[in-house]
Amino acid sequence: MLFALPSDDLRNPAITKAVAQANFNPKPKVQKPAIKPVKPTIKVPKVDPGRLGAGKGSSSTATQNQDNGQSGATGGQRASPDQGAAVPVPAPRPVLSFGLPAIIDAPTEEQTILVVISEEFPDTGSQVADRYSVDLLDETGLPLISARALRVAVADGASRDEVVRAMASDPDIIAVQPVYLYFLQQSAAQDRKAGPASLQYAIDTLGLENAHRISTGKQIPIAIIDTAADFGHAEFSGTDAASINVSGFDAVPGAHGTAIAGILAAGSTLTGVSPDARILSIQAFALDKNGHAHSTSFTIAKALDEAASAGARVINMSFAGPRDPVLLHALDALADRNVLMIAAAGNNGPKAKPVYPGAHPQTIAVTAVDSAGKVFDGANQGDYVEIAAPGVAILAPAPDGKYDTPTGTSMATAHISGVAALLLEHQPELTTSQLRNILTSTAIDRGNEGADPTYGAGLVDPLGALSSLR
Template sequence: MRDDAFTRRRALLIGLGVTGGAWIAPALCGYDTARASGGSVSAVSRASAPSRPAPPRAARPELLVLGPALQEGALEAAGYVVLQSRAFAGGQLYRLLSPARLSTDQALSDLARRFPAATVSRNALYRSGAFLCEGGDCLAHQAISWPLSRRVTARRIGMIDTGINLGHEALKGANIRVFQADLGERSQAGRRHGTAVAALLVGQSLSRTPGLLPDAELVAVEAFHKSSTGEAADAFTLTEAVGHLIGAGVAVINLSFEGEENPVLHLALQEAAARGIALVAAAGNGGAGAPPAYPAAWPEVIAVTGVDAEGRAWRQANRGPYIRFAAPGVRLWTAASISGGRLQSGTSYAAPFVTAALALRLAENPDLSLEAHLRALESCTTDLGVPGRDDIFGAGLVSLEDQCGG
């Protein structure tokens, strides 16, 4: 463990005039989900509710089937509506609307009986793990450019997120390829979260929000849509996005979102992991007592929690044995959706630090296995909390690549 590294980094922040515990990048070192992570919200006026509101009409549940190609006519004859279908990993992925006469559980049982060789599930929703800093918690605000000590071309990085504003000053000139996932009948989500994550990864060095690896190639899939409860991505679209990034030949995929366990999405990520792709995800923003957040809690995925500039755990971060690393994720200066930057918090913004660290390691030492790279990162973390690995910080605060000895 590298306890002196954190002290040096803190001293550098103070020397740069950063007050109030704000992190300035770069410093390489989430249907059953929480609401979209939008941060502190000021009071809003609310219209008086009627004394006897009409009961809401139950929506027909969406389901997924992943397996051998099916006869769509047979599905429709049974009362299912095929909303979308995509080829994936030698099979076919279907997004279905269940028959009105069946509950979700009944429809899942019916599909499993009809297609025993397939994997069936609900079409779960996932949300970005981000909180915009507002109000008294985020008074410290100092926009600086932290020049990189060296310029390195890392392995190709993938990310799945909301839209990205390629016209943002931090991303002008960056090597980014964007793929818009087919959202079906849904409208595309906004660009705030995706722009911030992309800028953390590949923001240009001379911009106000420089990134960790400005020379890296980034392949981004815009997979989120607008929903009645905020921005979300469903398991169907996320599975399609994973397939696209597998085909693009990325070395690492950044997954800054959270949601429930879903067997179809899990199969997609297992396919990516089997091909040697590193999967890095936000640990989740449900708080200390929250259940595990996915995809971070799957064993193939590297879960990253967020800490502040004092090395304290973010109060809204998930905890559990699946946490592997901690990284800056509280009051972090990163790109705003249109121009400039703002302070934001969330495990979403911690994940790119580990994504970048692995991309850099994989480029410089391509013959080492992913697990060997992870062990090397663990060996040079700054231990936080109780000695050794724990459920709050994992192995500890991930350190700069050159501080780790390469």
């Protein structure tokens, strides 16, 4: 099972062209070739997972507010969370991006750099790389922020910091920062004591049988940024689904992505929260030889662009990592397009620092509860947590026709994404601000009276939320 922890060394391949289907088809073909990674080596620093939160913001208040997604924010959005004690950025390490200092104390690709240039800049990525004697590994357009992103590697023995300092003073470069690593939010511990009475307890907990009499999420596009999902599983026999691979690895279905898709749209033995939604599985995470799944800020930025291009109304982000300025700008742009973003609160424990994208004000951060309504003991807590949903021992499909009972804020996130789709089918013109207010105002209070750092507004109530639209 997968934690938001630094992993063993990986090898990351050169970028391959993402293969996207033009329309949502019910049964995309998923190949299962072996992963064939190539250089460069990714070395992940050994850091305390509780320290994957944000560092200090810019000394400029205006710049910091802009990069925290507060400029132009709509009503009902929460204030930016407390960033916690910052890790000093030691001189000379002026890695800058959009006016924000880089988070040094976070897992990164050791010798790689993410460079952002304007989409109108005439030089090619290879020309920029040649200018600084670095190797161009990947290049992609980021229409969401009107930019192009380059992932470049510094030669062995060269100083990444020196290259970054030179790039930071280049007027043609919008931003330069580390390539951060992100991790899926599934607990390593499974609740194997769960008996038959608790199997798919979320159906009763959330009152889905009654909610589905009103809405099933029909034709609402939900993008899942995750591992690939195994749509050959019997649970997806009637699912309107498509797959896109932006990971740079071969398409191999993962247990995490399959479970998330199943929570949303299972329709055979199990019941999905939004069984008639249109599911777009975007493979941005891939497994290493030890079964650990990772992604990077570069790859997730591509995935967000794909989700926007596909017309997603809801984006499920069941992963976590450090504050990344490039991703913050992409999230702001998606919010401007009225796309609702749901993210995991994190599995690093009650005292852990906030993790992203959940802690970004434009997203809804979700915590997990068990069949008795008790919060998952591994869940992050904090003012950025907005709502709770079932996430402990969730019966879900797994690759190769199997089933599993994964635990984590990842699973809870999928339940909220599904409820959002129910609301959108019933009233498609809802804005992201209205959706947020409906979900939180109709939630069933848990813990301390009113919103609190453990449960947020409380347990999501699909029927109550739908009834409020009448």
